[in-house]
Amino acid sequence: MNEIETKIVQHDEQIKTLFNKVNKLENITTELNKLAISVEKIAINQSTMLEQQNYNTGNMMNQQPQAQQNVQPQAPQTSYLPLTFVNGVIGAKSFIVAPNHTIFLRDSDEGSNLLFEKSADMYGKYTIKAFRMTEIML
Numbered sequence: 001m002n003e004i005e006t007k008i009v010q011h012d013e014q015i016k017t018l019f020n021k022v023n024k025l026e027n028i029t030t031e032l033n034k035l036a037i038s039v040e041k042i043a044i045n046q047s048t049m050l051e052q053q054n055y056n057t058g059n060m061m062n063q064q065p066q067a068q069q070n071v072q073p074q075a076p077q078t079s080y081l082p083l084t085f086v087n088g089v090i091g092a093k094s095f096i097v098a099p100n101h102t103i104f105l106r107d108s109d110e111g112s113n114l115l116f117e118k119s120a121d122m123y124g125k126y127t128i129k130a131f132r133m134t135e136i137m138l
Helices: 003-068 088-094
Strands: 084-086 101-107 114-120 126-132
Touching: 003 088, 084 088, 088 101, 088 114, 088 126
Parallel strands: 084 101
Antiparallel strands: 101 114, 114 126
C-alpha cells in the first residue's frame, strides 16, 4: 500500500468515527428531550397536587371553625357533594386524598360519565372505585 492509500484508509476510519459520534449525540439528544418532557410533566403534576392540597386544606380550615361554634339550631341546610374534575383514571390516581378521607372525582373527558370514589386509610394508602353514571327515567 502506498502513502496515499494509507491516508485514504485513515480518512475513512475518521469519517466512520465521526458518524458514530454523531449517532451517539443524536441518541443523547433524544434521551434529553424525553427527560425534559418527563420533568415538565412532573412539574405540572406537582403544581396540580399543590393546588389540590391548598383546595382541600382550605375546605378543612373553613369547616373547623363551624364545628367549634355553638349556634342556635337553624332550618336544615341542603348538603351537596362537591366534585373535583380529573383527567381520567390517571388523574384520579394522582389526586391526593388526606388520610382517613374519601373524595368523589368526576372524569372531565367530554362524553365520559365516570365518577371515581377515592378513599385513603389512616396510612394514606388509597383505593379507587369507578362508577358509570346513567340517567334513570322517573
